[in-house]
Amino acid sequence: MADLADGDKDRGESQCRTAGVEDAFDSNGGSGYVGNLNHIKIIAGGTPTPTPTPAPSSWQTQDVGSVGVTGGASISNGTFTVQGSGADIWGAADAFRYVYQPLSGDGEIVARVASVQNTHQSAKAGVMIRESLTAGSRHATMSVTPGAGLEFLRRSATGGTTGWSGASGTAPKWVKLTRSGNSVSGYASNDGTTWTLIGSETITMTSSVYIGLAVTSHNNTALNQSTFDNVSVRVGTSPPSLLSSSNYALGRAASQSSIWNDGQASRAVDDFTSGTYETNTITHTDYEQSPWWEVDLEESRQISRVEIWNRTDCCRERLSNFYLIASDTPFVSNDLTTVLNQPGVSSYYFGGQVGENVEIPFELNARFFRIQLAGTGILSLAEVKVFGN
Numbered sequence: 001m002a003d004l005a006d007g008d009k010d011r012g013e014s015q016c017r018t019a020g021v022e023d024a025f026d027s028n029g030g031s032g033y034v035g036n037l038n039h040i041k042i043i044a045g046g047t048p049t050p051t052p053t054p055a056p057s058s059w060q061t062q063d064v065g066s067v068g069v070t071g072g073a074s075i076s077n078g079t080f081t082v083q084g085s086g087a088d089i090w091g092a093a094d095a096f097r098y099v100y101q102p103l104s105g106d107g108e109i110v111a112r113v114a115s116v117q118n119t120h121q122s123a124k125a126g127v128m129i130r131e132s133l134t135a136g137s138r139h140a141t142m143s144v145t146p147g148a149g150l151e152f153l154r155r156s157a158t159g160g161t162t163g164w165s166g167a168s169g170t171a172p173k174w175v176k177l178t179r180s181g182n183s184v185s186g187y188a189s190n191d192g193t194t195w196t197l198i199g200s201e202t203i204t205m206t207s208s209v210y211i212g213l214a215v216t217s218h219n220n221t222a223l224n225q226s227t228f229d230n231v232s233v234r235v236g237t238s239p240p241s242l243l244s245s246s247n248y249a250l251g252r253a254a255s256q257s258s259i260w261n262d263g264q265a266s267r268a269v270d271d272f273t274s275g276t277y278e279t280n281t282i283t284h285t286d287y288e289q290s291p292w293w294e295v296d297l298e299e300s301r302q303i304s305r306v307e308i309w310n311r312t313d314c315c316r317e318r319l320s321n322f323y324l325i326a327s328d329t330p331f332v333s334n335d336l337t338t339v340l341n342q343p344g345v346s347s348y349y350f351g352g353q354v355g356e357n358v359e360i361p362f363e364l365n366a367r368f369f370r371i372q373l374a375g376t377g378i379l380s381l382a383e384v385k386v387f388g389n
Contacts, residue, residue: 063097069223100128100213101212104208110174115171119219134158141153164353213228265283265294267283318380319379327345
C-alpha cells in the first residue's frame, strides 16, 4: 500500500479495511493515518447507553517540538514500532515522536513497552495524554527508560516545568495512564493485571486532548526505535455507581504514630485540602521508622476509592513509598510488617511520589484505614477522603 498523507485519509481507511494493511503510517515522517486497526483494542467505558459515543478509529503520527532527525512509526501484527529523536520530554518544552488519536473527556491508555533502544539511559518510551501538539503543552506521560527506571512525568502549566515521580524497572513493562476530570494518574505493571500507582497530578487541560504513544531518544542527533504491543484505549469514565459524594472519613476520629509541632491527625479529616502548613490543615509526625496515620469510620463501609492530598508548600517527596491499609478490626501494631500480616487486612502499595493529590481505587468493605510509610521519614497529609457506594 502507498504511504498515507493527510489528504489520503478517506482512501487509506477504505484500503485498510479491505486489505488488512499492517503498515499504514507515513514512512516519510509526516503526519499519517491508519483506519481499522484490528489488532488494537479500543474500549468504550462509562454507563451503557442505547447510542454510545464511538471511540476514535484512526491513529496519526508526527514529531512534536524541535527534533534533530525526523521520526516515523509503523504497525505489524499488533506491534507498534516508533522511531523518535529529540532532546527529551522534560523542562519547559518537549521533543519526541508521537503516535496519537483525539480524546474528548475522560479516558485511559494501556500499552506494554516491549523494548526501548538505549540511545541514552534517559531515553523514553511510554504512553501520553497531551493538551496540544506544541512543545510546551500541558501533558502527563508514563514512560520506561533504558537506565533511569520508570517515570511519571507531568507539566501542569503551558511552558512550565516538568514534575517527576519514579520507580525502578526496565522494559518489557506495562504502563497505563488514566484521566478522570482534571486528575491524571500513571501506573506500571509486570503482567498487565496487577498495577502499581507511580504518580498522580491535577492537570487542568481542555476537554479535547490527544492520547497515544511517545518516544524520545534523549539524543537529538539519533533516532530511538522502541516497540509497543497490547495497546488499548478506553473512552469514558468508570460507571457512576462506583462513585459517591459521601466522604466517610470527614470528621471521624483520626490518630497517628506521633505529633510534631501541633500537626494533629484530625487535620486530615477536616475537609480542607490546602497544602500549606501555615493554614493549620497539615498533619505532621516526627522523623521515625514507618510513621503512620489512620482513621476510624465508626462502622464497616463498602468503599470504592480513597483520595489522598499532599502538602504542597514544600516536602512533597515525603509522601512516597507507602501503604494504604484497610481492615474491619483495629490495627494491632505500629510495625508495618506485623500490620500487613494481620488477619483480614487488605493493602495497596504506592511506589511513587504523590503530587498534589492521588486517587486510589480500593474496592472492599472496611472500617479502619491507615497510611504508613515503608521506610524511615516524616508523614505529612493535607486531607484523606474515603468514598463508597
